[in-house]
Amino acid sequence: MDYKQQTMDYKQHTQQNICVFPGTGNDHCRLKYVNFEVAENTISHETQGLSKDILVVRRGKPFKITLMFTSDLWDPRTERLVLEVCLGNMSEKMPVQFSDKCSNPGGWSANIYHGDMHLQSGAIHICSPVLSAVGMYDLFLHIESSYHRRSYAVGSFVLLCNPWLKDDSVYMPQTSKLEEYIKSDYGQLYMGSHLNISMRPWSFGQYEPGVLEACLQLLQVSPQHHSDKNSDYIRRVDPVYISKVICAMVNCNDDLGILKGKWQGTYKDGVKPTEWSGSADILHQWVSSKCRPVRYGQCWVFASVLCTVMRVLGVPSRVVTVFNAAHDGNGNLKIEEYYSTKGEKLSLSKDSIWNFHVWVECWMRRPDLGEEFDGWQVVDPTPQEKSAGIYSCGPCPVAAILQRDLGTPYDTGFVYASVDADIIRLIVRNGQVVGRMEDTKSVGQMICTKSVNSDKPENLTESYKREKIPMMGSFAYEPMPMMMSSACEPNAMRMRCKALEVKEEMSAGLEVSLSINGEPTVGEEIALCVTVTNYSSGSRVLMEHLSAQVKGYNSSPQESFWKTHKEVHIKPGQALMLQHTILPSQYESVLAGDDIVNVAVVIKDVRTKERVLAAQEFSISSPKITIEIEGGDSVHMKKDCTAQVFFINTFKKTLNGAVLTVEGSGLLQGKQEARLAVLQPGDKIEKKVSIMANSPGTKVLMATFSHSNSPSVVCRGFQKVSVTTD
Structure with missing residues (x-):
């Protein structure tokens, strides 16, 4: 039986987690129904909410099912119960034992705890080995005596890894981390x-x-x-x-x-x-x-x-x-x-x-x-x-x-x-x-993940790498053959580099750095600063070449959309700060909302031909979209709630064809939009939506704003919504 058919057949036989099966033959003991005790088991196994249709449990930990027999009594002295679990063509049988402990530590076991036995029903505790395969299992019951055997297809359950269990290979001892990394x-x-x-x-x-x-x-x-x-x-x-x-x-x-x-x-x-x-x-x-x-x-x-x-x-x-x-x-x-x-x-x-x-x-x-x-x-x-x-x-x-x-x-x-x-x-x-x-330092500049119980990034860099000894190589100024290779997706990082003149006696040279002033935002000027320091004993005439290119986060840069160059005179020991500005009109036609800007400067000594390179890459922030949930960010499941979403035009120009779109998996059906033909500076476009969650957990409400002036520039806003069952 394939997976889809297996799931469909099981759902057809389940109603509120109770499977009903008719008795067979004229024998006096017959199975009436089975209760998978979903509420109790899912709490015990930390699987609440994973499925409404099937029992989900974790390996190596007992779970409980209740068997209800017909009015005719089951006599354990003359008939024995045997449970069988099947995964594909593989199966294992487990005789039901009267014991308060797992009777088969290395395999599957089924026990009736002392005090749980009723004349017409039995609470059976099933436990899988810690080393059990993840998947959906079929469960069968066999009632056996010296003269007959009756078999019932009881139902199915899903078995998962168990990070709460010490013997499981995914065991994680800290409860707070399990809440973060599993639940x-x-x-x-x-x-x-x-x-x-x-x-x-x-x-x-x-x-x-x-x-x-x-x-x-x-x-x-x-x-x-x-x-x-x-x-x-x-x-x-x-x-x-x-x-x-x-x-x-x-x-x-x-x-x-x-x-x-x-x-x-x-x-x-x-x-x-x-x-x-x-x-x-x-x-x-x-x-x-x-x-x-x-x-x-x-x-x-x-x-x-x-x-x-x-x-x-x-x-x-x-x-x-x-x-x-x-x-x-x-x-x-x-x-x-x-x-x-x-x-x-x-x-x-x-x-x-x-x-x-x-x-x-x-x-x-x-x-x-x-x-x-x-x-x-x-x-x-x-x-x-x-x-x-x-x-x-x-x-x-x-x-x-x-x-x-x-x-x-x-x-x-x-x-x-x-x-x-x-x-x-x-x-x-x-x-x-x-x-x-x-x-030797720029790669892996920072490695991070979401902190436990916080949206702040946790820095993992020291888990991956130790500090390297700097290996700042000097520039070579004699022309060297270049090994050409195919196109790729390169990128440059912020750096501070020194170039030394290659002579018999090495003399002090130039130091160049490139920085971005402030946090660049779409629609605003981008301010750059090139700092050049002359460590030599003589004055120098330099040529500054500065170039800006747009690129995706993992792609090759495009042709330069902005360039500048000029001659610079610098005295011995002097540090010059060269300021530059890229206007919005110079980048809006080429810059998309998720692009990154690569800026590089080459400083050349006119006399010695010495060249020094510094580079920087940065992303440009978009104006904010505001999302407000009525009554706060926590909502009740299956109850209507209102969310107010709006965007204010902080640009200095009128935006045409403004569109505000709101969507959210598990909160909204499809997308909802607000449109304005013209959005003046300082004006607002807004959309009120009614949200309702059908399942617990944390959802994300997302909004996007776009306009026809620069179709590639899209602003995005997000709001997490906690859904409770209270």
């Missing part, structure tokens, strides 16, 4: 750049109807399951195996996975990645389309969906952002970046650096690698490079990254490069390298 359906994603971190909430949605079923179906349609069902079931005891399978199934590159990735071009045939605010809508769309990939995802979407599935399956998980994450295409732990002598970044390398990259950490023991690698494991579902022939990364122990043990299996070298590779920055002129420096 919480709400998270914060950190994006932008390490100098200007932006936050957006995400609804993991594990309590939304159908999400549990979607996560189980993901296992059932995996290539591993189709290839060998029994082997797949046997290996599902291991969270290392589960995380590897799920990681590959979140992207659709090799299988019937959930999400299709896209990083540029139009998104008209799907949903733009920035428009997602939760996992439930994505999982529902995947199931309803019969496992066709959902369009589209990027790294934070892939990671958030993976986090949802792993939390549902019982593996503690959290979403982690790496700022300035390297993509080491050739595995040499070096990232090459090329710049022109005018400060323009060039797309000439196979390597790349993403302003931010998002993956997942899953908590588990690693008996396959040794206890020193227990704890958090990096699992990255974004399809970047193949691992063992499929687009999957991890589970890689964070401890192996910290120890720089690059021989550890599960993509340790690739993950290490992501957080700690070195950058080689090259200045190129006429196909030759005329300047070079090595930067």
Whole structure:
């Protein structure tokens, strides 16, 4: 029986968690019905809200079912009860014992506790082994005597990992962390750049109807399951195996996975990645389309969906952002970046650096690698490079990254490069390298996740990397051959660098830094400051070349939208501060709402030809959208509540074709809009919506504002909503 049919048949036989079955034959003892005691079991097993249709329990911990027999008495002296659990073609029988303790520590057991036995009913406590496979099990009852045997299909239940149980390989001792990394359906994603971190909430949605079923179906349609069902079931005891399978199934590159990735071009045939605010809508769309990939995802979407599935399956998980994450295409732990002598970044390398990259950490023991690698494991579902022939990364122990043990299996070298590779920055002129420096600090500038019980970021950087000894390389000024390579997705980080004249006796040279004044905001001027310090004993004539380019967080920069250059005279020991301003009119036509600006300056000594490079990347903040929930941010389930959403035009110009859109998975059906043909400076566009939640947990209400003056610039606002059952 396949998974979908199994679920459908079970739902047809369930009413308020009680399964009714007719008796068979003329024997005097027959089963009348079975109560799965859902309320009691889900509280005991920390699975409340995961499903309304089926019992969900955790491995290694007893759960209770009550058998009710017909008025004819069951005599345990002449008839014995045997329960049987089945997972696919595998099954195990367990005779019902009268005992207050687990009678079969290494296998399944079924016990009637002393004092629980009633003449016409029996409360049976079923316990699975700690090393049990995750999945949906069928349960059967056999009533056996010396002369006959009667069998009943009792129903089905779902078995998950048990991070509350010490012997489970996903055990996590801290209750507060289990609340955050298993039970919480709400998270914060950190994006932008390490100098200007932006936050957006995400609804993991594990309590939304159908999400549990979607996560189980993901296992059932995996290539591993189709290839060998029994082997797949046997290996599902291991969270290392589960995380590897799920990681590959979140992207659709090799299988019937959930999400299709896209990083540029139009998104008209799907949903733009920035428009997602939760996992439930994505999982529902995947199931309803019969496992066709959902369009589209990027790294934070892939990671958030993976986090949802792993939390549902019982593996503690959290979403982690790496700022300035390297993509080491050739595995040499070096990232090459090329710049022109005018400060323009060039797309000439196979390597790349993403302003931010998002993956997942899953908590588990690693008996396959040794206890020193227990704890958090990096699992990255974004399809970047193949691992063992499929687009999957991890589970890689964070401890192996910290120890720089690059021989550890599960993509340790690739993950290490992501957080700690070195950058080689090259200045190129006429196909030759005329300047070079090595930067050992910029990659993995900050690594963070949502703090426990707080929306503030927790800095994880020291868990991944130790302080490196600076290796500031001097520039070479004799032309060198340049190794050309294919286009990539490079990026430059803020840096402070020194260039030394290459002579027989090294003399002091120039120091250059580049900074952004304040927090750049769409519609406002961008103020830049280049600081040049002359450490030499003589005056110098310099040429300053400054260039600004727009780029996506993981893509190659476009052509410069703004340039400037001028001659600068500097005295010995002098420090000059060169101020520059980019006007809104100079960037609004090319800058999209989620883009990042790359600015670089090259300072050239006119006499010595010495060149010094400094670069900076930053994101531009959008004006705020205000979302106010009537009565506060906590609402009651299945009760109407009003939300007021508005945007005030803080720009200095009139906006045409203003549109304010409000949506929220689990709160609103579809999207609701407000439109204004003209929105004057200081005026407001607003929308009042009625929200109602049908399930408990934390939801996210999202609003977007756009206008026809600059269609690519979209402002977004988010508000988390806590739904209670009181």
